[in-house]
Amino acid sequence: MGAPKETLGFQAEVKQLLQLMIHSLYSNKEIFLRELVSNASDACDKLRFEALNNNGLYGDDSELKIRLSFDKAARTLTISDNGIGLSREEAVAHLGTIAKSGTKEFFASLSGDAQKDAHLIGQFGVGFYSAFIVADKVTVISRRAGLEHNQAVKWESEGAGDYSVEMVEKAGRGTDVILHLKDGEDDFLNAWKLKSIIRKYSDHITLPIVMKAEKWDEEKKEQVATDEDETVNQANALWARPKSEITEEQYQEFYKHVAHDFENPLGWIHAKVEGKQEYTQLLYIPARAPFDLWDRNARHGVKLYVKRVFIMDDAEQLMPLYMRFVRGVVDSADLPLNVSREILQQSKDIETIRGGCVKKVLSLLEGMADSDDAAEKEKYAGFWKEFGNVLKEGVGEDFANKERIAKLLRFASTHHDTTEQNVSLADYVSRMKEGQEKIYYVTAETFLAAKNSPHLEIFRKKGIEVLLLSDRVDEWVVGHLTEFDGKPLQSVAKGGLDLGKLEDEAEKKEQEKEAGEYKELTDRVKQALEARVKDVRITHRLTDSPSCLVSDEHDLSGNLARMLKAAGQKAPEVKPILEINPHHPAVQRLKYEEARFDDWANLLFEQAQLAEGGQLEDPAGFVKRINDLMLALSLGGK
Numbered sequence: 001m002g003a004p005k006e007t008l009g010f011q012a013e014v015k016q017l018l019q020l021m022i023h024s025l026y027s028n029k030e031i032f033l034r035e036l037v038s039n040a041s042d043a044c045d046k047l048r049f050e051a052l053n054n055n056g057l058y059g060d061d062s063e064l065k066i067r068l069s070f071d072k073a074a075r076t077l078t079i080s081d082n083g084i085g086l087s088r089e090e091a092v093a094h095l096g097t098i099a100k101s102g103t104k105e106f107f108a109s110l111s112g113d114a115q116k117d118a119h120l121i122g123q124f125g126v127g128f129y130s131a132f133i134v135a136d137k138v139t140v141i142s143r144r145a146g147l148e149h150n151q152a153v154k155w156e157s158e159g160a161g162d163y164s165v166e167m168v169e170k171a172g173r174g175t176d177v178i179l180h181l182k183d184g185e186d187d188f189l190n191a192w193k194l195k196s197i198i199r200k201y202s203d204h205i206t207l208p209i210v211m212k213a214e215k216w217d218e219e220k221k222e223q224v225a226t227d228e229d230e231t232v233n234q235a236n237a238l239w240a241r242p243k244s245e246i247t248e249e250q251y252q253e254f255y256k257h258v259a260h261d262f263e264n265p266l267g268w269i270h271a272k273v274e275g276k277q278e279y280t281q282l283l284y285i286p287a288r289a290p291f292d293l294w295d296r297n298a299r300h301g302v303k304l305y306v307k308r309v310f311i312m313d314d315a316e317q318l319m320p321l322y323m324r325f326v327r328g329v330v331d332s333a334d335l336p337l338n339v340s341r342e343i344l345q346q347s348k349d350i351e352t353i354r355g356g357c358v359k360k361v362l363s364l365l366e367g368m369a370d371s372d373d374a375a376e377k378e379k380y381a382g383f384w385k386e387f388g389n390v391l392k393e394g395v396g397e398d399f400a401n402k403e404r405i406a407k408l409l410r411f412a413s414t415h416h417d418t419t420e421q422n423v424s425l426a427d428y429v430s431r432m433k434e435g436q437e438k439i440y441y442v443t444a445e446t447f448l449a450a451k452n453s454p455h456l457e458i459f460r461k462k463g464i465e466v467l468l469l470s471d472r473v474d475e476w477v478v479g480h481l482t483e484f485d486g487k488p489l490q491s492v493a494k495g496g497l498d499l500g501k502l503e504d505e506a507e508k509k510e511q512e513k514e515a516g517e518y519k520e521l522t523d524r525v526k527q528a529l530e531a532r533v534k535d536v537r538i539t540h541r542l543t544d545s546p547s548c549l550v551s552d553e554h555d556l557s558g559n560l561a562r563m564l565k566a567a568g569q570k571a572p573e574v575k576p577i578l579e580i581n582p583h584h585p586a587v588q589r590l591k592y593e594e595a596r597f598d599d600w601a602n603l604l605f606e607q608a609q610l611a612e613g614g615q616l617e618d619p620a621g622f623v624k625r626i627n628d629l630m631l632a633l634s635l636g637g638k
């Protein structure tokens with residue numbers, strides 16, 4: 001026999017999760033059954049998959065199913081499956097710890113408010129531990145497929161701080177989860193009640209969920225179990241049914257099962273594709289981002305089936321990275337059953353399927369975004385809030401669909417001047433001024449830095465709209481999206497300012513004249529700042545500020561250079577161009593400055609750095625310069 005009985009402590013996060021769950025989810029307690037049935041179904045799927053290469057795993061029990069049974073006297077409810085089962089090590093690893101990406105973020109976001117937290121727990125996924133909502137003790141007896149009958153494990157816990165594990169005997173393969181119900185939970189010892197919960201939440205499970213049929217006993221005057229099994233769910237793949245036979249609720253419940261989500265999805269597409277590749281897709285867009293959305297290595301959400309047989313979870317080849325929020329199922333009629341991840345990577349057939357799925361998701365999003373129906377538009381706004389930054393990645397990732405993605409992008413802009421990203425490029429173009437040829441944008445690290453960027457002054461004065469880009473991925477977007485609808489995208493902080501037809505001849509003449517008049521001054525400033533700038537010139541961008549920095553047309557933008565540096569990457573050393581505003585008193589004054597010219601020049605440079613959200617190389621030097629100048633001014637003023 002194996003190791004003796006051992007008592008082990010739960011990982012701290014498990015204890016916390018258990019506490020929270022019991023308190024927050026009590027009002028929705030029947031979901032525990034959905035979670036346990038879902039796990040049982042996953043366990044059968046896993047067995048089926050492993051058995052593709054090792055048929056012996058089935059032994060003499062090849063009919064996979066899930067069984068619900070209860071014992072009124074002992075007040076226990078048991079969920080059994082003949083799936084893959086758990087070894088002792090697996091029981092300890094999976095039922096004593098949480099090994100999910102996003103765990104840290106999840107715990108950090110809890111608020112202590114039961115209702116809000118219930119919501120978050122739902123998003124995080126409650127899984128097995130939800131058993132403790134209705135049970136004060138849970139016993140799991142499991143035998144891993146391929147292990148001997150005396151190598152089974154018994155895991156038991158009262159859901160407080162610890163659990164025990166010991167080796168036991170179990171006749172068949174698979175897992176029994178035995179719930180010792182809490183006082184007052186006798187409702188769950190009732191076949192009618194259990195059936196109605198299964199029909200509500202788990203009807204779409206592809207395996208049969210069976211219970212002993214009951215019949216009326218005249219003597220006892222109650223329903224008693226017979227020896228006959230009865231299947232209580234429909235037990236066929238939801239996606240394989242005709243659309244007309246599926247209700248909205250059934251679609252939603254299926255989503256909750258595949259996505260491990262609590263909330264209803266935002267939308268879905270269900271389609272059967274025929275042609276070179278035959279496949280069915282049922283793809284959902286969640287309403288809320290999961291905790292690991294930002295982890296580009298986290299698991300993906302689309303399950304691959306071949307002719308109704310589950311092949312794998314998270315088939316990353318089915319969806320590009322920028323659509324990692326999509327959840328659902330693809331069922332192919334043509335792929336071989338023994339298809340592996342390696343084969344998928346090179347498969348042309350998968351490429352065709354992926355291309356089809358991406359187009360469908362884009363159409364679904366376009367349907368919401370372009371709808372005249374306010375509720376649909378609202379949905380798209382919700383989608384954008386949750387997943388907009390992921391979709392933006394697609395501009396650089398999916399060349400073939402770049403234009404469709406570009407139409408779906410939403411930005412903040414000076415039109416509304418709020419953080420809300422609700423301006424499409426088409427909206428922008430429709431508001432372009434007469435003679436305006438470019439789509440102007442500014443990038444900065446924060447919304448406020450973008451909104452208050454000195455580079456915008458002339459644009460505000462002339463009433464020209466500028467997109468305010470402050471998400472990290474925005475530099476990537478503008479790096480890949482150089483034009484929209486034939487109009488080039490132009491950074492307001494790059495290159496010489498050429499407003500084209502937006503400026504009249506008189507303005508242009510005036511600017512040339514000023515550049516000549518101030519040549520001596522700009523040369524002097526350039527000399528003073530030689531090590532720090534590429535050039536110094538008179539600006540036409542500024543109306544209120546004395547100076548700003550711009551980068552050369554083909555150089556990295558200041559914002560991108562800062563981002564690369566912050567990410568620990570090497571950014572090529574590029575010097576910015578300093579532009580000074582000839583109408584500003586500080587610049588005017590500089591014309592007559594002698595003794596402290598260098599200090600003034602440096603200050604013009606440093607304040608421009610600060611104004612665009614940059615950091616000073618030598619903050620102490622800056623402070624000293626300011627103080628010296630203030631002192632000089634006040635002394636001079638006496």
Ligand SMILES: Nc1ncnc2c1ncn2[C@@H]1O[C@H](COP(=O)(O)OP(=O)(O)OP(=O)(O)O)[C@@H](O)[C@H]1O
Binds near residue numbers: 260
């Ligand atoms: N009936 C079962 N048979 C075999 N393994 C199981 C069974 N139930 C749970 N497990 C194992 O325990 C792990 C943890 O289950 P749990 O339900 O907590 O999380 P999950 O299913 O991985 O994710 P989620 O929280 O999103 O549901 C599972 O991943 C699985 O490995």
